[in-house]
Amino acid sequence: MTTKRRESFNSLVQDIIDNKEFNKLNKELHHGITRYDHSVRVAKWTYNICDILNMKTTDQTTRAALLHDFFTNDELKDNNGLQKLKNHPDKALENSLKYYDLNNIQQNIIKTHMFPCSFTIPKYKESWLVSIIDKLVSTYEILRFKASLYMGIYLLFIFEVIRLPR
Numbered sequence: 001m002t003t004k005r006r007e008s009f010n011s012l013v014q015d016i017i018d019n020k021e022f023n024k025l026n027k028e029l030h031h032g033i034t035r036y037d038h039s040v041r042v043a044k045w046t047y048n049i050c051d052i053l054n055m056k057t058t059d060q061t062t063r064a065a066l067l068h069d070f071f072t073n074d075e076l077k078d079n080n081g082l083q084k085l086k087n088h089p090d091k092a093l094e095n096s097l098k099y100y101d102l103n104n105i106q107q108n109i110i111k112t113h114m115f116p117c118s119f120t121i122p123k124y125k126e127s128w129l130v131s132i133i134d135k136l137v138s139t140y141e142i143l144r145f146k147a148s149l150y151m152g153i154y155l156l157f158i159f160e161v162i163r164l165p166r
Contacts, residue, residue, distance in 0.1 A: 009047050045133045061126040064109035067096040
């Protein structure tokens with residue numbers, strides 16, 4: 001991202017980045033990194049792709065992409081893994097609406113970003129775009145961060161670098 005694009009992106013999302021509740025995502029693990037870092041990565045990719053495609057909705061799509069996982073694990077603590085996968089878009093939308101006025105496209109982006117797991121079909125091209133970008137970014141993060149972490153731990157045990165008491 002060029003300096004000019006980075007500045008433009010930052011000014012577009014600064015109010016969200018500065019939000020105290022959104023900053024709680026810095027403590028939430030997600031794909032081997034924080035949910036905050038994941039959300040920013042999805043938003044940056046969205047911003048760049050929308051810009052390349054000259055989309056008129058770049059700003060609103062980018063902001064919704066940043067808010068797509070705006071929830072904490074405590075808010076869904078009574079959900080098992082599959083339930084959390086299906087239900088977190090609704091919680092993210094609920095949290096987003098507490099702080100920001102979102103139009104129909106933005107609400108649909110957040111609510112449908114987990115399609116097909118959430119069974120809610122995206123209505124807009126922007127929703128499809130963020131859903132695809134989220135899946136690509138998630139796959140990258142899992143392979144880059146989470147899988148390598150597990151592999152490192154596995155190798156430590158294999159080579160007995162970590163010795164467990166017997």
